[in-house]
Amino acid sequence: MDLTPSLRPMMDLTYYYSAHSAFAYLGSAKVMQICTTHGLTLVHRPIALSPVVEAQGSLPFRARTQAHVDYFFGREIERWAELRDVPVVSFRPTYHDADYTLASGMILALGDRGDQVDAMAHAILEAHWRDDADLSDVPTLRALAKGLGHDADELLARARSEEVAAQYAANSQAALVASVFGSPTYVLEGEVFYGQDRLELLERAIARPFTPTRWVNPSVETT
DSSP, X not given: XXXXXXXXXXXXXXXXXXXTOHHHHHHHHHHHHHHHHHTEEEEEEEOOHHHHHHHTTOOOGGGSOHHHHHIIIIIHHHHHHHHHTOOOOSSSOTTTTSOOHHHHHHHHTTOSSXXXXXXXXXXXXXXXXXXXXXXXXXXXXXXXXXXXXXXXHHHHHHHTSHHHHHHHHHHHHHHHHTTOXXXXXXXXXXXXXXXXXXXXXXXXXXXXXXXXXXXXXXXXXXX
């Protein structure tokens, strides 16, 4: 029987991303809309991206070729921003290499799901990619928190707590276990969808799961 979203058991969509990720920003509103439409719970797992990517053997940004960077972290951002109707700066953000741990902590301080978490995650991504905000700047983060109706000092204190730091580390470890190698990565009942450009595939899988994989590759260590 084909159940409507209101009658189906609530499913979780696990969302691994970094708080400064361009492609997480480009897909942020879309993934939240998908969850609302299909009755999914978006479970936020902000991670420290570079350590996760490098632990999986992927190239860090500065080890990539100029052509690769200009295409994937330039033209692709422009095209997807236009397609998704998302405002974005026309350059790599000025403070992109700043520490975004505290910004991630602000998300985690609100929990891992719910409207407040969704709003904070989107606001942080938007501030960085639309407004060229420095995600390590405390006054900037305080203003974001106030703008969303929070007690900014209380939220920042929680964001700096040992509990939040432990959760942030646990998220990154969980990402490694889930074979996450980039941001954003969405996991639906064990099925991994990497990149906001896979959101249409994700939405199809929600309505009608794909045939289980039968694909077998040789080990990359032996090729």
